[in-house]
Amino acid sequence: MNHVVLALVIAFITWYVATAMPMFLRWSCYLGGPLVGGFVCGILFGDITYGLEVGATIQLAYLGAIAVGGTLPSELAIAGYLGTALTMSAGLSAEAGLTVAVALGSLGLLCRNAYMTLNSIVVHKADQYAAEGNARMVRLMNQYGSQVVPFLCYFIPGFLAMYFGSQAIESLMAVIPAKVITALGVTGGLIPALGIGLLLTYVWDKRFLPYAFIGFFLVAYLNLSIMFIAILGACIAVLYMFAADRREDSK
Amino acid sequence: MNHVVLALVIAFITWYVATAMPMFLRWSCYLGGPLVGGFVCGILFGDITYGLEVGATIQLAYLGAIAVGGTLPSELAIAGYLGTALTMSAGLSAEAGLTVAVALGSLGLLCRNAYMTLNSIVVHKADQYAAEGNARMVRLMNQYGSQVVPFLCYFIPGFLAMYFGSQAIESLMAVIPAKVITALGVTGGLIPALGIGLLLTYVWDKRFLPYAFIGFFLVAYLNLSIMFIAILGACIAVLYMFAADRREDSK
Amino acid sequence: MNHVVLALVIAFITWYVATAMPMFLRWSCYLGGPLVGGFVCGILFGDITYGLEVGATIQLAYLGAIAVGGTLPSELAIAGYLGTALTMSAGLSAEAGLTVAVALGSLGLLCRNAYMTLNSIVVHKADQYAAEGNARMVRLMNQYGSQVVPFLCYFIPGFLAMYFGSQAIESLMAVIPAKVITALGVTGGLIPALGIGLLLTYVWDKRFLPYAFIGFFLVAYLNLSIMFIAILGACIAVLYMFAADRREDSK
Amino acid sequence: MTEEKTMVTAENGNRILKRRDLIRTWLRWICWAQRCYNYERLMGLGFCQAISAVIEKLFPDKEERAAALSRHMRFFNTENNWGAMILGATVALEEERAMGHSVTTDVIDSMKNALMGPLAGIGDSITQSIVKVILLGVSIELAVQGNVLGPVLYLAGFTVYALAVSYITFFSGYRMGRGAATKLLASSSTKSLTDALKIVSMIVIGALAAGNIKVNTIAAGTFGGSEVVLQNVLDSICPKLLPLGVLALVIYLLKNKRKSSVFILITLFVIGFALTFLNFLG
Amino acid sequence: MTEEKTMVTAENGNRILKRRDLIRTWLRWICWAQRCYNYERLMGLGFCQAISAVIEKLFPDKEERAAALSRHMRFFNTENNWGAMILGATVALEEERAMGHSVTTDVIDSMKNALMGPLAGIGDSITQSIVKVILLGVSIELAVQGNVLGPVLYLAGFTVYALAVSYITFFSGYRMGRGAATKLLASSSTKSLTDALKIVSMIVIGALAAGNIKVNTIAAGTFGGSEVVLQNVLDSICPKLLPLGVLALVIYLLKNKRKSSVFILITLFVIGFALTFLNFLG
Amino acid sequence: MTEEKTMVTAENGNRILKRRDLIRTWLRWICWAQRCYNYERLMGLGFCQAISAVIEKLFPDKEERAAALSRHMRFFNTENNWGAMILGATVALEEERAMGHSVTTDVIDSMKNALMGPLAGIGDSITQSIVKVILLGVSIELAVQGNVLGPVLYLAGFTVYALAVSYITFFSGYRMGRGAATKLLASSSTKSLTDALKIVSMIVIGALAAGNIKVNTIAAGTFGGSEVVLQNVLDSICPKLLPLGVLALVIYLLKNKRKSSVFILITLFVIGFALTFLNFLG
Numbered sequence A, B, C: 001m002n003h004v005v006l007a008l009v010i011a012f013i014t015w016y017v018a019t020a021m022p023m024f025l026r027w028s029c030y031l032g033g034p035l036v037g038g039f040v041c042g043i044l045f046g047d048i049t050y051g052l053e054v055g056a057t058i059q060l061a062y063l064g065a066i067a068v069g070g071t072l073p074s075e076l077a078i079a080g081y082l083g084t085a086l087t088m089s090a091g092l093s094a095e096a097g098l099t100v101a102v103a104l105g106s107l108g109l110l111c112r113n114a115y116m117t118l119n120s121i122v123v124h125k126a127d128q129y130a131a132e133g134n135a136r137m138v139r140l141m142n143q144y145g146s147q148v149v150p151f152l153c154y155f156i157p158g159f160l161a162m163y164f165g166s167q168a169i170e171s172l173m174a175v176i177p178a179k180v181i182t183a184l185g186v187t188g189g190l191i192p193a194l195g196i197g198l199l200l201t202y203v204w205d206k207r208f209l210p211y212a213f214i215g216f217f218l219v220a221y222l223n224l225s226i227m228f229i230a231i232l233g234a235c236i237a238v239l240y241m242f243a244a245d246r247r248e249d250s251k
Numbered sequence D, E, F: 001m002t003e004e005k006t007m008v009t010a011e012n013g014n015r016i017l018k019r020r021d022l023i024r025t026w027l028r029w030i031c032w033a034q035r036c037y038n039y040e041r042l043m044g045l046g047f048c049q050a051i052s053a054v055i056e057k058l059f060p061d062k063e064e065r066a067a068a069l070s071r072h073m074r075f076f077n078t079e080n081n082w083g084a085m086i087l088g089a090t091v092a093l094e095e096e097r098a099m100g101h102s103v104t105t106d107v108i109d110s111m112k113n114a115l116m117g118p119l120a121g122i123g124d125s126i127t128q129s130i131v132k133v134i135l136l137g138v139s140i141e142l143a144v145q146g147n148v149l150g151p152v153l154y155l156a157g158f159t160v161y162a163l164a165v166s167y168i169t170f171f172s173g174y175r176m177g178r179g180a181a182t183k184l185l186a187s188s189s190t191k192s193l194t195d196a197l198k199i200v201s202m203i204v205i206g207a208l209a210a211g212n213i214k215v216n217t218i219a220a221g222t223f224g225g226s227e228v229v230l231q232n233v234l235d236s237i238c239p240k241l242l243p244l245g246v247l248a249l250v251i252y253l254l255k256n257k258r259k260s261s262v263f264i265l266i267t268l269f270v271i272g273f274a275l276t277f278l279n280f281l282g
């Protein structure tokens, strides 16, 4: 695909996932941004395996990302779609890509804060229509008015980053010493601990901590697949529920 | 072994298991008919491995066969002993043999219904002896009178099926297209689902369903042996019992 | 190392572990005598693998050894340190060494009984100092007076056994028929059952017996490592504790 | 426990029946109770044979004996092994009656009638759905590998079960008389024992399903230039998905649609043939 | 259960809204409730769009309609899927109000306010900490192996979850009106369901940790003449000790030291670089 | 908890002993309490050495000191680590006595006597049957593979255990005085802790048994023309049946027949030799 077209497509997707998608898809495509982004970019760049590898690696850092009360720790549409695309077009390793994506994700919070603030304007306009009882225009405000600012905030920087960025990153990588590349790789192996740590603190329940150890050591010793462990866990959980309900009843 | 002698032996065994065996052996040899039949025929035909394979395959269809209140879903003595023997003498695959056995088992219900109805005659005779206080004759009725009709109902058709059947089946198999043989094999792989499904509905208990999944996936993922799974299950079950008894006590 | 020096060192260690070590080390070095002894002798003889093998094999026989109320089933310092050293200097197999160690351990109870009886003298001396209010001399009695008899009881026989024993054992082994050696090996495989059996009877609790079976069959079928099984067990145990505490609370 | 023991001792003094009478009665039951099986009386004649020697000994008078034999010729049906408890209790009551205690024949007959159903219920489910399944599960696995221990273990295990259960229930029936089964059926440990057996059963059935239902798709196609084998795709999600699906279908038909075995058998044949000819399975 | 059913039937007679009105309302919510996302009102405008058609139908009078639209423009924020229950209940109450029952606008507004917090709480934890984690866990594993089923399974699973939960909660909100969420939040099976989900979550997180945190030491030295590779020593004690250590450190920083993600990220970078340059990791 | 805290603070004001006095007492206990081990007094002299410095400090008067030293020379025996709690409590009481509170020497002596048994009981079973077994189990496995970490882990683990437990119990004994052990022994979490430890112990013992009892039959025969190796037959039923059998025999002898270790040792020798010479084992 032509570089310009590619930049346009990536910029478009980034905007679309960030603010325009139907809500029932949005959180999955957004919170799972890197994973899905890796897949999408894999198709666009014609190398699905590479895309999946990059996406999965970046995703691990965001396992614990949670969107609560409208706030977010990072702009996942940018980290996930733009970050993956840049990594792939610069031909970086997944671990180096992780660094790129994490940096972009933090910068991206600027885009997010911009539209989350400026969209108030649209809402005030909608207030007027509501006061006139004009339901149709209220809907149009939500549907289309809402997208003006976001489009500017995501599409334009996205396009520019994509158009100029991959070249810049490539040149940068060329001058970085090998030891630093190794160190980036090592750090890339550590960062999933953050995502997983965040998760664990959210779900934290002293009573169930042994299950985390069981899961950990089942993989450490027996290298079982996650699906199998999830199935086992589900079976145990259902047994627990029945037992708990029975206890309740017998009270 | 001479074909006639073989036919006589198989017919004899079929009758013996169906109605004449000591009761403490009867249900194991009957409900486990195909498994035991495969073993017995394996010895008779001098190819134990083949016999066990055929028997085990057929048995799976009857895992859920339950004899309640004198009724039965199939005549397992005929399916298990005659069916295995015919399969082996015609040299069929275990899956094709399954089809043969299932068909015979259904037909065999005729034999069963015949003797279960006609044996009333013996009972009425025994009533007379009882009314005379003649305990010895009552016993003789039960021991020997009871076997006249069954012997006719099982031995004769058994002998005929065995004597003429294998030839017939062989010729039949020769003209069946390969695709049908494949389909029989495929169906043979599906049929155990019936036996296992029946079983599961008998034992059905929502609270314990997760254990069925655990068993399933332990085999699916780790290919553990049934004996090991049964031992694990027994350990869990005993722990459950102690816990349940403790709950009882603490009430 | 020179044979005399070696004999001196082993005799010294045997005494030190038996009565002189700081108490917080004593029970670990004593009850785990063969394991630790195997390690120490491995270093002294310059063949750690051999030492560990002999030590671990002997240790299994003493898994269930428990020191209660001052009594002991065997003199573990002698079995563990002297026994391992003799085995190694005679170049015996671990199984044959087990027999040697077990025999020495039983003989060693003589040494133990001697000092446990004779040390009363020291105590009575200390009584006098206590009655004079002389705390310092009481301490000296405990620290140094206490070691006179033990040193004689362990160091001297230890040195002699080590100096003459290995030669004697070697000659003995040379004349023993092969079948007896095999039988010693077989018996060596059986003896851990005693240690493990003793343990099980100490910890015995009907309610938890299924866990012993689970542990057994996890190793028998899947050959899992003990560390993994201990971790699994610990997770289950913690879950059990939480559940038990909850039950307590809800009463 | 102690109460029961003293009861036994208290009565032992005047007992007419010897241990060998009891053993012979139990043996006749466990060997021949279904010998003259028939729809009219089921195990009626078998019961009569089993108790006949006891009746002969207890009631030397021909009239009484004839009446007793006739009474025990009636319809009777219960589970082969656990049901021996009823025989034991009947023997005890007939003995008491012979000893002149106030036990009427009515009491005996109605006890037989009252207990045969419940004991069939508990016995059938334990014997046929649980013990049989576990033994078959283990044995089929061995047999499939061509190991003769499969059937041997099965026969040995089932035989030990049958003899042990019937022996124990027969004699506890005899010792405790009428109350035996009532006690058994009410006890809370019978409940937790059944639960425990269900657990083992469930886990074994699950394992059997994964090991023995065999369905593999041969469907394949090209997707984005490279060949995709459907079975590999399914396996990468989770192995044995198709067998699980077939089992789920069968259970749905059995439990929710209340279809018969024959209907399902035919359905499986139709599915097997159709999907084979469509080149989906093979 | 029966009580609720009769309630529904009793009211059904005079209902103004048709099923398609409800479906459209639900669809608008689940598609566009966050379309005009902003810090001032969050999902306020989205809520208004979702309910707008209902308002048009219930209040033909322009004044009334304007007032209603304005009221539903206010600040609103809850979890995307579970929160649909509040919309359902609001629709039900507005309908009752239109039908002349004694429901005041105050009641409606305060219900919205009262429920949005609790439903955000339960919804966020189930959707984002549990369902997402399990789906991601399974999918990442597949993706790492280069299997496209990873993202496909994830998207499919999450979408089915979002649609199913919002549909069910929306309609039960509508059917039960005000009481819906209160009931949900108080029920003891919500508690044990959350516990159960936590169990699955915990075990999956543990598994993810062992599979995805990657730390290997390259330290080695000579000990007693022979070379000792530290990583082998650690593995012989227990595999994956270093990943476990890193995770323990992160959790300690998060929970005990209450450090921010950014701080930890930097810490991990520093550790990674330092230990690489010290030739400890590699 | 709070109650206990205030107690400590309330008394702290007038305490005579410094932290270093306590540390030194604990150290002397944990190092030398069994140094002059003997059947007459067991740990009596060791106890006296441990508490001697405290006595010197509390009772400068020679008479009083001599009396106190003599009292603590008496027979004393308890578990090495958990028993430190008694020393702690004794120190606290002696201090109170020195401070003029109404604590008599009788109270102190009878407390020592009353607590040494129970603490030996709980301590012996935890230290020797549980902690030791788990550590040994893991370590032997490593040692058998020739890994020096085996003994190193064992020594490190046991030492940490001994120091930590004795430190904690000594100081809580000191803080809580007389009530300490009583509380400990009565608490329901001690009960569930012991249960939990038993669970780990049981599973580890089972694993040890399967891994370390080694019995293989070399019996073989021809059956139906083909050679049958008995060990293979047994393994096809279930691996490790013979070790399980030997263990069952030993447990039967220990528990049901109450045989001594020596008897069993001889039995095992006899079995080993007999079956080897019969060419059954090898």
Ligand SMILES: OC[C@H]1O[C@H](O)[C@@H](O)[C@@H](O)[C@@H]1O
Pocket: A067, A068, A069, A070, A071, E042, E043, E077, E078, E079, E080, E120, E121, E124
């Ligand atoms: O916390 C409730 C709710 O707040 C915002 O709307 C978003 O962050 C949602 O993801 C979240 O569910």
Ligand SMILES: OC[C@H]1O[C@H](O)[C@@H](O)[C@@H](O)[C@@H]1O
Pocket: B067, B068, B069, B070, B071, D042, D043, D077, D078, D079, D080, D120, D121, D124
């Ligand atoms: O149902 C009770 C009983 O009925 C018949 O006698 C047979 O089907 C037995 O197998 C069954 O146990």
Ligand SMILES: OC[C@H]1O[C@H](O)[C@@H](O)[C@@H](O)[C@@H]1O
Pocket: C067, C068, C069, C070, C071, F042, F043, F077, F078, F079, F080, F120, F121, F124
């Ligand atoms: O039984 C209490 C105690 O007695 C003696 O002092 C020794 O055997 C110790 O190991 C044990 O703990």
